[in-house]
Amino acid sequence: MLGKKVVTAQKRGETRALCLGLGMVACSMMMYFFTGITIIPSYKKSVWTKETMCKLLKANIKDKVQCLFNNDASDENIFRYPCLEVLVDLNFSGQEVMLYHNEETKERNPKCSYIPQNLENYKEVKKLIDIIAGNFREKQIFPCYYDPEGREKSVILERLYPQEKRYFAYVWPSLMLIGGVLIIIMVKVSQYVSVLSAWQYKTNI
Incomplete structure (x- = not known):
């Protein structure tokens, strides 16, 4: 009788372990699929693949600009923030180009180099923009990414999905x-x- 109970418990344990293993395999497949349709296309879409050095030419804070979260945005969804414009010398070639924070920055607003994540508090945004502009003026020379094929004239400060981040995913x-x-x-x-x-x-x- 005791032997039957042990065998039954063993079979239940094996069934649960087998279900756990199959569940882990299924979850990993879903994670592979999710990575393949989100990170990989964004990585391949980016043309700023070559790293070089940029020298600061200008870091100006322009007038307020509007940020719309969607085309049908109401007045409640319109935020105005100071526009930071950073111009750099690409690879000390004398070529003046626009610097953007990452790939999404240019898509959201090509006039500004940086777009804050939280736009609701204007004073906090202004303070953050002043700090970023000050950091650029202090550092002067820093690494950046450009399009080696020359299709895109602007450069970016950091990539959303660099190669090491893709592997880590x-x-x-x-x-x-x-x-x-x-x-x-x-x-x-x-x-x-x-x-x-x-x-x-x-x-x-």
Whole structure:
């Protein structure tokens, strides 16, 4: 009687472990799919792939500009913020180009180099823009990214999805996939050993 209970508990444990392994494999596949339709297209879409050095030429804070979150935005969804315009010398070539914070900055507002995340408090935004402009004026020379094929004349300060970030996005789904496969293998090996032991026991009898 006790032996039957042990066998039943063992089978339940194997079933749960097998379900866990299969669930981990399924989740890893979903994470791979999500990464493939979000990060990878954005990475390939970016033309600013070559890193170089930029020298600051101008860092001006212009008049307030409007930021609309959608085309049908009401007055409540319109925010005005100071526009930071940063012009740099690309690779000390004497070529004056516009610097943007990242790829999305130019799409949202090509007139400004930086767009704050929170636009509701104008005083805080103005203070942040002043700090960023001061940092540019203090540093003068810094790394930036440009289009090596020359299709895009502007440069960006940092990439949204650099190569190391793209690789890091595959770390967790890969670890989950490996863990799920190992659990399934361990369950199958355990089942095989149990069947083999039972067969040997019957043979000895």
